[in-house]
Amino acid sequence: MNMTLTSPQRAENIDGKAAARRLLAEVAAECRAFVDQGHHPTLAVVLVGDDPASQVYVRNKLRTAEEVGIRSLEYRFPANLSESELLATLDKLNLDPLVNGILVQLPLPRHINEQAILRAIDPLKDVDGFHPENVGGLVHGQAVLTPCTPAGCLRLLQDYCGDLSGKHAVVVGRSNIVGKPMAALLLKAHCSVTTLHSRSQDAAALAAQADILIAAVGQPEMIDASWIKPGAVVIDVGINRVTRANGSSRLVGDVDAASVSTVAAALTPVPGGVGPMTIACLMQNTLQATRLQTASAVLSHCG
Numbered sequence: 001m002n003m004t005l006t007s008p009q010r011a012e013n014i015d016g017k018a019a020a021r022r023l024l025a026e027v028a029a030e031c032r033a034f035v036d037q038g039h040h041p042t043l044a045v046v047l048v049g050d051d052p053a054s055q056v057y058v059r060n061k062l063r064t065a066e067e068v069g070i071r072s073l074e075y076r077f078p079a080n081l082s083e084s085e086l087l088a089t090l091d092k093l094n095l096d097p098l099v100n101g102i103l104v105q106l107p108l109p110r111h112i113n114e115q116a117i118l119r120a121i122d123p124l125k126d127v128d129g130f131h132p133e134n135v136g137g138l139v140h141g142q143a144v145l146t147p148c149t150p151a152g153c154l155r156l157l158q159d160y161c162g163d164l165s166g167k168h169a170v171v172v173g174r175s176n177i178v179g180k181p182m183a184a185l186l187l188k189a190h191c192s193v194t195t196l197h198s199r200s201q202d203a204a205a206l207a208a209q210a211d212i213l214i215a216a217v218g219q220p221e222m223i224d225a226s227w228i229k230p231g232a233v234v235i236d237v238g239i240n241r242v243t244r245a246n247g248s249s250r251l252v253g254d255v256d257a258a259s260v261s262t263v264a265a266a267l268t269p270v271p272g273g274v275g276p277m278t279i280a281c282l283m284q285n286t287l288q289a290t291r292l293q294t295a296s297a298v299l300s301h302c303g
């Protein structure tokens, strides 16, 4: 019997780092134009507490802002900061005409009401797109500031697939910062969208009907080949730090990459996929906020 062993199909790697570099080059060029006109785009980053992962992400944001020419202001507070003190800081940043974008790194300490904080940021400076006004605008298909991770995922999909019209997309996960806005963005891109609760009984069977799968469930390596239609495109939003038997730790996504890459057409790596695009889209949002504010300043000056 002639057994020709062929290696299983390997999914193409969707390079988030390269895509982020392309977007950041566009942002840096537009930022230089703003500076030449006398407007230096400025991003205020607020970190409360000492969560190690949050410190990494804030460091990445500040470093990238400097790289593209965005001025960054860093506000670090101890974990015992009161909600009222944080609100007072946001009031000052909202009123500061030199500050174009404001973000509060999540999660916040448990004693602080996250929704109250997110609602306190001026929607025009809300570069995370988490304010209810921006969420509502997104659902209504308006051009508003959009959460960075879903925006980055959409850009990766459009780079790889082109027009998404008519594609069936499944989003596994329903968080306010990824799952829900991701579904809204895919609807706006004319996809048919199914949002799944990861623990529903038929989740894997439903997911395996999709052309596109977005894994944003927060469970390390949960999504395996049984969730994937052969030839589907998979975007792994997960960022989970797991510890090996020898005590060392590594980052994995929500997708079992070894399993899924034997059936998927393409897959984003973790790290090096969605994460860098999150940062790049934050920079793009900061320029969009600057654009909106300088335009409204000109209009109000003209009366």
Ligand SMILES: Nc1nc2c(c(=O)[nH]1)N[C@@H](CN(C=O)c1ccc(C(=O)N[C@@H](CCC(=O)O)C(=O)O)cc1)CN2
Binding pocket: 056, 057, 058, 060, 103, 104, 105, 106, 107, 128, 148, 149, 177, 239, 251, 270, 271, 272, 273, 274, 275, 276, 278, 279
């Ligand atoms: N205010 C916000 N808080 C949080 C957000 C957000 O969009 N706004 N999203 C996540 C964390 N996040 C951004 O803050 C984020 C996560 C991961 C990365 C990233 O660059 N990941 C790298 C690996 C980084 C590492 O070495 O750990 C990668 O995937 O290649 C950027 C931003 C929750 N909080």
